[in-house]
Amino acid sequence: MRRHRTGARRAANAITAESRPTMSTLRALIQSPGILAAPAVYDCLGALCAQRAGFRLLFTSGYGIAASRLGKPDLGYLTATEMVDAAGRIAACVDIPVIADIDTGYGNALNVIRTVEDIARTGVAGILLEDQRWPKRCGHFEGKRLIDAAEHAAKIRAARHAAGASGLVIVARTDARAVEGLDAALERAARYLDAGADVLFVEAPQSRAELAEIARRFPGVPLMANIIEGGKTPNLTTAELDAMGYKLVAFALSGLFAAAQAIADCFSILARDGATASLRTELDFEGFKALIGMDRHLELEQRFATAAAPPAD
Numbered sequence: 001m002r003r004h005r006t007g008a009r010r011a012a013n014a015i016t017a018e019s020r021p022t023m024s025t026l027r028a029l030i031q032s033p034g035i036l037a038a039p040a041v042y043d044c045l046g047a048l049c050a051q052r053a054g055f056r057l058l059f060t061s062g063y064g065i066a067a068s069r070l071g072k073p074d075l076g077y078l079t080a081t082e083m084v085d086a087a088g089r090i091a092a093c094v095d096i097p098v099i100a101d102i103d104t105g106y107g108n109a110l111n112v113i114r115t116v117e118d119i120a121r122t123g124v125a126g127i128l129l130e131d132q133r134w135p136k137r138c139g140h141f142e143g144k145r146l147i148d149a150a151e152h153a154a155k156i157r158a159a160r161h162a163a164g165a166s167g168l169v170i171v172a173r174t175d176a177r178a179v180e181g182l183d184a185a186l187e188r189a190a191r192y193l194d195a196g197a198d199v200l201f202v203e204a205p206q207s208r209a210e211l212a213e214i215a216r217r218f219p220g221v222p223l224m225a226n227i228i229e230g231g232k233t234p235n236l237t238t239a240e241l242d243a244m245g246y247k248l249v250a251f252a253l254s255g256l257f258a259a260a261q262a263i264a265d266c267f268s269i270l271a272r273d274g275a276t277a278s279l280r281t282e283l284d285f286e287g288f289k290a291l292i293g294m295d296r297h298l299e300l301e302q303r304f305a306t307a308a309a310p311p312a313d
Contacts, residue, residue, distance in 0.1 A: 023167035026097035026125040029056060030169065030199065030222050035242035037249040040101075042068045042086070044093040046255050048291055051094045057125075058094065060087045062101040063138050064256040076135025080106040080115050088122030097125035099171060099248075103136050104147075105129055109158035116162035126169030128201065129159055131176070131188065139203035140231040144175050149188045153195040160196035171224055171248075172197030177204055178232075186217050199224050199248060204232040211236070215245035224248040229257060 029036055038055045041047045042064030050058055063074040065086045070077055080102070087100035100119060105112030112129070119127060130136065131152035133145040152174075159170050172192035176185035182205065189200045201224035202214050211234070215223060223246045227235055231253075241249050262281075269279050283291070 022091075022097050022123060022125045023169065026057060026099070026169050027167060027198075029097065030247060035238050035246060035249060037238040037251065039255045040064065040250050040252040041090060041255055044089055045292075046259070047090045047094045047098075048293075050255075051096055052291065055096065057097045057099065058090070059128075059250045059252070060090055060098060060100045061252055061256065062103055063253060065101075067256060074136075074138040074141070076103075076137065078103070080111070080118070084115065084118045084122065087119060087124050091123040091125070098123075099126035099128060099169065100124045102127045102129060104132055104134055105155055105159070107134075109155050112155045112158045113162040116159045116168065120163060120166050120168050124168075126171060126198075127159065128171040128173050129156060130173040130203070131192075139173075139175055139178075139226065140228055140233075142178075144178055146176060146179050149191050152188070153191045156192055156195040156197055169198045170196065171199040171201050173201040173203055173224075175203045177202060177206070177210070182210055182213065186214065189214075189218070193218070193221060198222065201226070201248075206232050208234050208236065211241070211246075212244050219245065222247040224250065226250050226252050228253050 036057060038057050038059060039046070039050050040059035040061035040063075041050055042061045046064075047058055060083075062078060062083065065083065066072050066074045066078050069082065069086065083100070083102055087098065087102075091098040091100075102115055102119060105115050116127065129152075130139075131146055131149070133147050137144055152172075156170060156172055163170065172189070172195070174185050174188045174192065176188050182202075185202050189202055193200055199222040200218060203226060205211050205214060205225075211225065225233070225236075225241050225246050225248070227233060227249060228251075229235060238249055266276070266279055266281075270276055289295075
């Protein structure tokens with residue numbers, strides 16, 4: 001039993017060590033010139049598609065994970081275990097950094113420490129930590145409630161403590177724009193920066209002018225914007241946000257909406273026609289095998305194959 005525990009401890013340490021180059025990669029990207037735009041994904045298939053498209057990093061989508069895993073809206077149904085598991089699986093299947101949504105950290109500062117320690121072992125390179133009161137909800141929903149700014153600053157300090165020397169990037173998100181107004185959101189963001197956040201994310205500004213004001217208030221600070229089709233924030237291009245001074249842009253639900261529409265269209269055709277001959281898609285069986293790296297797995301299977309045992313007499 002003692003040998004097993006030692007092995008498990010070594011495995012955990014190996015995971016942490018392997019995660020550090022990815023964290024270093026994310027920090028280098030944030031410090032490099034130019035804006036970084038990426039989709040938020042909710043499963044490994046989406047992550048593989050995004051990597052194939054050439055994105056240099058990824059976000060995970062709590063909204064998408066709740067919808068795909070539970071069939072429920074983003075209203076606080078997901079647990080810390082579910083989010084850490086989903087983010088870890090996504091990070092493990094790609095070679096680019098992943099910034100994971102960890103909602104509010106699932107409790108007080110101690111819960112944040114536990115969540116950050118758990119997720120830092122998965123290979124995730126960064127986290128988003130928000131200042132909503134639990135149960136939280138999507139940043140573009142109505143009815144959000146906030147914890148005190150001092151409490152969230154303490155949670156950011158706790159996350160920084162838990163991250164230690166790992167290099168984990170902390171994105172501090174405030175949802176105060178919808179509750180207290182833009183000025184209060186900016187004041188909160190400043191406190192979170194002082195508490196140790198690496199990136200500031202003022203969620204759901206409602207105009208181009210508000211986006212520009214956020215950037216004006218924090219010159220030289222890495223800022224994140226979140227674009228949702230039909231959401232509260234104007235759907236600006238990455239070039240427009242780059243000109244304002246933003247560093248990270250998440251297209252949080254674009255893939256989820258596109259996938260849901262494609263699946264709905266496919267199943268409608270199947271229900272109507274009793275066949276899929278009229279379905280228009282460029283991805284077929286062979287293309288999908290290439291997407292999931294079938295050849296690499298067959299090579300592994302062949303490498304470790306054993307000779308068949310001779311038949312018994």
